[in-house]
Amino acid sequence: MALLVAAMVGLAFASVPLYRMFCQVTGFGGTPQRAEKAPGAVAGHIGVRFDANVDKGLPWRFEPVQETVRVAPGARTQIFYRAKNLTAREITGQAVFNVSPTQAGKYFNKIECFCFTEQTLKAGESVDMPVIFYVDPAILNDEDTKDIDEITLSYTFYPVESGGTAR
Template sequence: MAMMGLLMLGLAFASVPLYRIFCQVTGYGGTTQRAEAAPGAQLAEGKIGVRFDANVSTTLPWKFEPVQERVQVVPGASTKILYRATNMVARPTTGQAVFNVSPAEVGKYFSKIECFCFTEQTLRGGQTVDMPVVFFVDPKVREDADTKGIDEITLSYTFYPVETGGSGS
């Protein structure tokens, strides 16, 4: 019984990282992929619209918004867009963005090369920054029966505060 209890405890601690890996590999729940480079544009099937959404936790005193609301992308081509964040208080604050895409079936075909969401972001009091996202939509999105008819994708971010141990930065 003690061995079974230890096994269950170990599985409980491993479940979060294992679930995260599962989502990254499969794109489950709109989890995007991470890539080093785009495969190159493939014009055969036309463009896909990508809409950008921005949210902030009520406990983080930031204004956060996409610089452009929507773009048209060619599958396989790398695209760079910007989000803008402003710290609305006089002291430094740190946030971390979480993200997803919808419809969720597209997650495995949406890859980010560069993203502010990969690291924590600290803004000085009153500071405004433009934060880039470089991404591409894999051309295979047009070959999958579940995604070939999708003509618009939404990339959504939500910033949450990061506790910094009371140092305020």
């Protein structure tokens, strides 16, 4: 019985990282995929909208440089988000992301993204951070996604805690 309880407690602690890994591998829940390169453009266009949010505990301004683009499926596309540290001290943040509608997540592929690593901004610093992505052309042939005309890529920046305070 104690072994069963220990296994359940262990599973409870492992559930969040396991779920995150599952979402990253499958695109479930609107989680974009990671890729090395784009396959090349095909006919058609899909709109991509960019959304930016900041946790109330992170004193940054964060916004997309361009709010929307129209892309050809398979085409490598680069856009930028801008972040500014509004304080007089260095602060580190980490972005989390999702794609909506959720069924489009498995077709949204990121080649490069600031969200893959923590971002440290010096006091008052402003930076433009790239996102390089493509929308898999297979989105056009999937019964669940072939009528999607616009995808939203959304980021939320959170403070990275170190010793109980944001650094």
